[in-house]
Amino acid sequence: MSNTSPSVVPSGAKPKPFITPQRVLVYTVLTICAVFFLFPLYIMIITSLKNIQEIQSGNIFIPTMTPTLDAWEKAWNSACTGLYCEGVKVGFWNSIKITVPSTIVSIIVASLTGYSMANWPFKFSEVFFTILLLSSFIPYVVMIYPLVIITRELGIYSTLPAVVLVHTIFGLPLLTLLFRNYFASLPQELFKAARVDGAGYWQIFFQVFAPMSVPIFTVAVILQVTGIWNDFLFGVIYAGPTNYPMTVQLNNIVNSAQGGKAYNVDMAATILTGLVPLAIYFFSGKYFVRGIAAGAVKG
Amino acid sequence: MDRPNPLFRNLNSKIASLPMMLIVMGVFVGGTLWTVLFSFTNIKILPIFTPKQWIDGFVGFANYKRLFNSDRWMSCPAITKIGQESWQFKCTGAMPNMITYAILAIIIMISLGFLLAVMMDQKIRLEGMFRTIYLYPFALSFIVTGHVWAWIMSPEYGLQSAMRQMGWESFSFGWIADRDMVMYAIVIAGIWQGTGFVMALMLAGLRGIDEDIWKAARVDGIPAWRTYIQIVLPMMKPVMVTTFVLVASGAVRIYDLVVALTDGGPGISSDVPSRYIYQNFSANLGQSLSASTVMLLSMAIVLIPWIRMEFGKKSQA
Numbered sequence: 329m330s331n332t333s334p335s336v337v338p339s340g341a342k343p344k345p346f347i348t349p350q351r352v353l354v355y356t357v358l359t360i361c362a363v364f365f366l367f368p369l370y371i372m373i374i375t376s377l378k379n380i381q382e383i384q385s386g387n388i389f390i391p392t393m394t395p396t397l398d399a400w401e402k403a404w405n406s407a408c409t410g411l412y413c414e415g416v417k418v419g420f421w422n423s424i425k426i427t428v429p430s431t432i433v434s435i436i437v438a439s440l441t442g443y444s445m446a447n448w449p450f451k452f453s454e455v456f457f458t459i460l461l462l463s464s465f466i467p468y469v470v471m472i473y474p475l476v477i478i479t480r481e482l483g484i485y486s487t488l489p490a491v492v493l494v495h496t497i498f499g500l501p502l503l504t505l506l507f508r509n510y511f512a513s514l515p516q517e518l519f520k521a522a523r524v525d526g527a528g529y530w531q532i533f534f535q536v537f538a539p540m541s542v543p544i545f546t547v548a549v550i551l552q553v554t555g556i557w558n559d560f561l562f563g564v565i566y567a568g569p570t571n572y573p574m575t576v577q578l579n580n581i582v583n584s585a586q587g588g589k590a591y592n593v594d595m596a597a598t599i600l601t602g603l604v605p606l607a608i609y610f611f612s613g614k615y616f617v618r619g620i621a622a623g624a625v626k627g
Numbered sequence: 628m629d630r631p632n633p634l635f636r637n638l639n640s641k642i643a644s645l646p647m648m649l650i651v652m653g654v655f656v657g658g659t660l661w662t663v664l665f666s667f668t669n670i671k672i673l674p675i676f677t678p679k680q681w682i683d684g685f686v687g688f689a690n691y692k693r694l695f696n697s698d699r700w701m702s703c704p705a706i707t708k709i710g711q712e713s714w715q716f717k718c719t720g721a722m723p724n725m726i727t728y729a730i731l732a733i734i735i736m737i738s739l740g741f742l743l744a745v746m747m748d749q750k751i752r753l754e755g756m757f758r759t760i761y762l763y764p765f766a767l768s769f770i771v772t773g774h775v776w777a778w779i780m781s782p783e784y785g786l787q788s789a790m791r792q793m794g795w796e797s798f799s800f801g802w803i804a805d806r807d808m809v810m811y812a813i814v815i816a817g818i819w820q821g822t823g824f825v826m827a828l829m830l831a832g833l834r835g836i837d838e839d840i841w842k843a844a845r846v847d848g849i850p851a852w853r854t855y856i857q858i859v860l861p862m863m864k865p866v867m868v869t870t871f872v873l874v875a876s877g878a879v880r881i882y883d884l885v886v887a888l889t890d891g892g893p894g895i896s897s898d899v900p901s902r903y904i905y906q907n908f909s910a911n912l913g914q915s916l917s918a919s920t921v922m923l924l925s926m927a928i929v930l931i932p933w934i935r936m937e938f939g940k941k942s943q944a
Contacts, residue, residue, distance in 0.1 A: 350749075351749075354746045354749050354751060355751070357742070357746055358743070358746055358747070358751070358757055361739075361743060361761065362757060362760045362761070364819070365760050365761055365763070365764060365819065365823070366760055367779075368764075368772075368775045368776065368779060368819065369763075371775065371778070371779055372775055375778065383784060384784070387788075387789045387792050387793070388779070388784060388785055388786065388788070388789045389789050437646050437647065440643040440644070441643065441644050441646070441647040443643070444640040444641075444643050444644045445644075448637055448639070448640030449640075450636070450637045450640055450641055450644075451633075453640075453644065456644070456647065456648055456651050459651050459655065459656065460647065460651050460655070462930075463651065463655035465876050465926050465929075465930055466655065466659060466923065466926070467879060467880050467901065467919070467922045467923065467926055468880065468882075468901070469880075469882070469900075469901045469904045469905060469919055469922065470658070470659060470662050470919045470920075470922060470923055471654065471655075471658050471659070471662075472904075472905070472908075473661075473662060473673055473908075473912075473915075473916070473919075474654065474657065474658030474659075474661045474662060475654065475658065476673060477661075477673050478653070478654065478658075480673075497650050497654055500647060500650060504647065528639065529639035529640055529643070530639065554766055557768070558767070558768035558769070558770075558771075559768075560768065560769065560770050560882075560883045560886070560887075561882060561883065561905075575768050575770040575771075575883075578770055578771070578774065579770055579774075579886065579887060582774050582777075582887075583890070591778055591781075591784065594774060594778065595774075595775070595778060598771050598774045598775060601768065601770070601771055602766075602767045602768065602771040605766045605767060605768070606763065606766055606767065608766070609762075609763055609766035610759070610763075613755075613758075613759060613762075616762075616766065617758075617762070617827055620765070620824060620827065621827065621828065621831055
């Protein structure tokens, strides 16, 4: 117990780690939880490496002795969605076609809006911003039908521009908050000095603020790419069958049980669909955490 | 000199914010109003809003009555035992399913997330590795999460059959095929996906607490666990409220996870409001819109603690 020893060193790292019951308990709990969180990843990988006989006769926990990438090849190239048998690769390219423009458009709109809110407030700008923030809580299904009408009247329903527009709309609240808070945290002397030198709205944004905002743009890109890549609902409603994103294709592949379920192919398709956000997560952990925390810490 | 028109003051800023203002007014405010207003009409197709259509189609609360009379949305029959009156009810349908999921997800995710955050805060080794492991599911799509857990929990080839093969003949885990248990199966998948996120928020909250508090508690000889419960936990109230609102609003919205994991099955025993609304789109538009309005109200209830906190902050300042 700590109160028996004189507390000369109140805190900080101890010179030598002791094995105490508390430490054992902490590491045991953390490890058990880690096993729970890793378990599905392990199951996904070993299942995708089996052949179908091994799945029907074998044990879900036990990896195969003869791993094969056949299921991966089939999932990518020739798994059936019910309509056609071209695998998830169609969905992969569709997801890219949806994600890239949606990310770019939403970040342009949100960064300018956040900049206006932080540095160039105008009458009622706070009112708009408050409504915008509250809007991030509107359940998506409430907006489905109005957006069907809007995209239909614009003549883009069931096309790529429709799904890009919808992602831009729903990305706006969080991204604007992110940019507004960031621009508001920059030293205001900088803004004033640029004003005194005669720089206007666009000049300050492009020549002063944008170059020093690379981290926040990175966070925004990560947030949008993972969010849009993982979307299902908007893709299925607004994109139209020829533009179905990867998540929709995956769902169709798993649900179309033609001639018995091929769980190895399903799991390979599942990993493939999760690969892009997982890669982003593993290579940019710090920014990813910052992005999700930014949504939670309201300014 | 002429005074410039105030409308053109700060013009660039207004031009740049124009898309946002159009989206706020046209989509968020306009769309919400459209849904709420037309939930009181008997429309069958999707009109653009015209006052005439609304007045012609006005039916009052008829859609809401039908909605709450629908067993698929909500039904709470009394459990009757032979020979005696009973006041016990068992609710089924999309709305009770969502509430069950929300309550369990909130309680389990927040307590497990806090527990993990406290353990991560013990100056442990490999903190980065543990955090990466706990948080990676949050990067995945609900569709991916749903299909993995559907496979693991599949009674035919999953956990149940594996345990039986290994000699535990009586082991039974068929929740996703069991009408009474299927919502708990969805809770497991939801917890797997979101607990790391809650842990990350809580850990940020713990790290934000002043070191001096810890020193003071240590000087007073208060054991660490009591410091956590009696001092740190109350100080984390803002983080707790934020976490509650985020987890609860996610639960109200739940859709993709159910579609991938059970697609509402077996039967319709794991249906949720979002799925109900989407499924009734063509057949029952009025009912679908009234269900959307009920969801909007549910979300408003979830937001109350957050609004109170924000409002309270302002009145103190």
